[in-house]
Amino acid sequence: MALLSVNVNKVAVLRNSRGGAAPDVVRAATVCLDAGADGITVHPRPDARHVQAHDVLALALLCRERGVEFNLEGNPFAPPREGYPGFHALCAQARPAQATLVPDGDAQLTSDHGFDFNRDRDALRPHVAALRSLGCRVSVFVNAGDPDVAQAAAVGADRVELYTGPFAEAYAAGEPASALAACADSARRAQAAGLGVNAGHDLSQRNLAAFLDAVPAVQEVSIGHALIDDALYAGLAAAVRAYVEIVRRA
Template sequence: MTALSVNLNKIAVLRNARGGSEPDLLRAARACLDAGAHGLTVHPRPDGRHIRTDDVLTLALLCCERGVEFNIEGNPFAPHRAGYPGLLALCEQARPAQVTLVPDGDGQLTSDHGFDFVRDGAALAPLINQFKALGCRVSVFANVGDGEISRAASLGADRVELYTGPFARAHAAGDSAAAMAAAANTARIAQASGLGVNAGHDLNQSNLSDFIRNVPEVCEVSIGHALIGEALYAGLDATVRAYRRILDAAG
């Protein structure tokens, strides 16, 4: 069955917009896990726009107590700065079960592309080894249709996370067959090289079932923006449970 990891970034965005401690990130995290989420994801950025270093450490402790997966996303090449120790140093402190490496720059609103494994491979390989030495499973963000995706295995990665933004846009337009077939083919190529396959970005209750039913053996989906948006109407508990029903039925 495909695991659901809830990305909590948007909860932190709301908190930081006003200052203070509301909404309470830890309370939201507990609510997600109580409703059946298999794990939690955060993507701390160097500018501290949402998840902060103290949040990462607090959530790491919660996941350890609950015995669930903690997934930290981030750019391994981003240097440390005030308030942000760098992704490797953060993982040294938090020891997440999984780290997902993403090639996003400071100015990006959200992650919107995967690595170029030919161009970035030589720089990625030693970093992947360093994360694995911490006991982390390493996933790398990848584009659907990347003909070089199998290179991720030779670099030492355990999984790839397929960037599903193009699929989500095609699905919303009512014409997702080609995008879904491309995702399925990319997943099979990755799996044939020994990589596990995760997926994330713009997956929601409308498109998730189609994706999981057509893309083989997806290990995990990381969903944040859509899930938190839907929870504004239905509530966090009900929304997480709805995602679990979709995944359980599809898997």
């Protein structure tokens, strides 16, 4: 059975757009865990556009207290800068249960591709070893359909995370079969190499069941943007009613 890790980056985006502490990222993560989520994911970028180093440490503490997985995503090649100590240093402080390596650059709005193992294999290996020495399970972000996905085992990773953006686009267009086949093939290749399989990016209530039905033995899905989008509508009416009640009583 797949586990659900909720990515709370978007909560921090909203907070940062106004400044201050609201909405509270830790409170949002707590609500997610109380509702049955199996863990929390964040992907701090070096430019601090959403979750920041202090959020990472607070969320790590919450997850330890609750006995759930904390999954920290990031680019191991991104250099430290003011406010961002570097991915390895942040993992050394937070000690996440899982470190997910993603090859994103500052110019990317969101993660949109996996590693090229022919290019990145040798550079990845020492980063994976260093993270595993901290006690982290290491997952690497991969493109569905990549014939070299099994090379993640050669760099020392424990799991791969399938980039599901192309599948979500194909599903929305009504033509998911080819994308699902690519995801399933990559999952089988990874599993044959002894790797676990995670998945994430643009998975939603609309496409998640189809994905899990078609792709074998997925261990974890990480979902943030679509879940927060759903929450705005599912919870907005209740919030408005609460405010109306206060106004009416005044």
